[in-house]
Amino acid sequence: MACGDALGAGYEFDPPLASDASVTMKGGGGFDWAPGEWTDDTSMAVPIVNAIAAGHDLRDEAVLDEIVAAWALWARTAPDVGNQLRAVLSRTEPTASAVRVVARAHHDRHGRSGGNGSLMRTAPVALAYLDDPVALAAVARTISTLTHFETDAGDACVLWCLAIRHAVLEGTLDVRVGLDALPADRRALWEARFVVAEAGVPSDFSRNGWVVEALQAAWSAIVQPRSASGGASAAGTVSATPAGHLQDALEIAVRGGRDTDTVAAIAGGLLGARYGASAVPAAWRRIVHGWPDGLRADELVRRGVLAARADGGRSRRNPAVLDRRARKDRLATTWPTADHLAYASSGHISTLVRHPHDDGVWLGAVGILDDLPAEIDAVVSLCRVGRSQVPERIRVENRVAVWLVDEVDPRANPNLTFVLEDTVDAIAALRAEGRTVFVHCVQAISRTPTVGALYAARHRGVPIEQALRELTDALPHASPNAAFVRELVPRPLPAPRPGALAIQP
Template sequence: MHYDDPHQSCNTQHEEHNMEDRSRGTLIGLAVGDALGAAVEFQSPGSFPPVTGYRGGGPHPIEPGAWTDDTSMALALADSIADVGWDLNDQAERYVQWWKTGRYSVNGRCFDIGMTIRRALGEFSVNGNALTSGDSHEYASGNGSIMRLAPVPMRYAELFESDLAEFSRLAEESSLPTHPSEQCRDACRYLACVLAALIRGEPRDDVLAADWQTLQQLNAIKPLHPLVQEIADGSFRRRQPPEIEGSGWVIRSLEAALWAFHDADSFEEAVLKAVNLGDDADTTGAVCGQLAGACWGESNIPSSLRAGLVRRDMLELALTKLLE
């Protein structure tokens, strides 16, 4: 499998095309991983026939290729950034619209929402302040903010290059409306940097290395939470299932996605490894899909997986607005 080499000589137009392909792949990859995992969400690993493509059913009976809350919230975040710039209250308001009216949903209704997010959006509906609506306790460290993160590195990839402190602040802030715990905020900081670097064409092995220069700079801005740092140091290389698990906890979720991604030979191999961990399969798939899509680009996502996505028009609209 070919990886783009950021050091190879190429004209600007060609490199811009590659960046656009990888950026589009980040959001489409999120939706593909989400849709692949939807049918086996909450099932124990090994208790279901291995996922090899889209299938219907699952805990929220939906058609093959339909996606869940991960993609809906990413679309809401993308819409907010494209329409009004950076505004946490606007982001939260669009999440509320998804929750209460089904806007951004694949089927026009909110059918899959985590308890932490529901509580946070309920609080926001009362107080209107996204800075205080979420539960900051460590026990509320779910994976609901890393699952939707793609629009941040997609829109602000150039800021990643020019002002890492500001870029990491935006990534961290994106977690606040629903997941303000330190674990969640720092998982967003780290994952956003990895995604932006991949979008910009940095080699996967460099980006995931424990001595990655950007990781050192990120820690100089503010040290990562020790559990996030353990992942960045390479815990995903040293562990195998059942230690690697598709858990709803942000730490295990990020670790599992990186485990599936770090040595895969293709987008498809990575996301299938992720969703076949079971449990919170749609979100493990969504996080891994962001990574794999940013690495290999939309053009290397199998055409059957792209064509099989339900409501692809919603993704295309978000991509057009976000990347224009």
């Protein structure tokens, strides 16, 4: 969601782009965004995901008061606040009950309140009720009506949240799964709208500031690419992996023009639910950021995981299930909330060697982070690390966290091909910027030699069998798992995807 938002920020209010036009996370635009900076879409979603991650129930009016207060604080200095949202948030005290009254009055005064401002922020709501679709539908509409009284806005949030839930749990994209949660007299209307979206392209929906056309444009962008089945994207390139659908679809959403950041953010929420954070290109994750200052991709992943944890959902409905103090103590020492993960009991965690084919790449184990050589100024982590485990001197855009699980079961790494290729492209991008890169997992046994070998083959021209043999020899405990070896050896190695470029130091 955040990456779609930041990708579209630099193109907001522009006319549609050609189908082969390049789309990059360039920043700029009418509000002079920094490259990778998200806009109001994600900024309004942050207080929602914060509340869920903290274990709060969105059905609690006091929790909604906290969310509204955070929105009001953000809106005081935000460069980009929609007209409807600004009108609602600035005319009363920042409580849920007060803004509802103003939102209803705004609707009555203007005869409509169907802007896309509630749909753009709704994705995190789905994570709060993955095990309760009835509650999810009710809460999605409740949070929409805080600022948008119109029925279309509430319907759109219900439909999108239930589609996100379905994508998380079932791994498929289906915007119709929520139709039965709507009033009976509105289901045919939305079915007809979906049919129109699927027959068109995002640029057909020129009034995408309206919630209905924003949803139609987002869904149109999602169903346009054929890259999920190996076909060509609208840009004329071929995505080698199903996960490439996420990048293709977000670029297509932006090419639709006008409210580009919001349409791409909406699409991103659903695509992220289907493919997961591991499908988001490292080139985007390195630079995406926004309000509140200092919030970056890794932290969004952490909060998303906390929000989606099933035990958190049950404990909100039955506090006896999980003692809050015990939960707090556990979270203080485990991922995703711990500052430092203790891997000392894992065995050999002090391995450090230079890559056989690139002296600017170091390979090793997680323990090296505690005493990182001075020449290293970029870190690629192939295992989980604590919030402050990578030394502070490593600039945040030079830290790449990779979701790669050392297991043979293919379900552990559903985007394995994409993740491996994208990771070595990120290493190459860091090297192109002049960085000295440390690549590590826990013990440098399986993930590190796998990535090191693919880097040598993809970017240094070394035959993959030779590269794998040399990396295994170089790392004293190396023994890549069978799934990783099968992924490397039998397949041709495609060229790096366009857009995997270095960023400025």
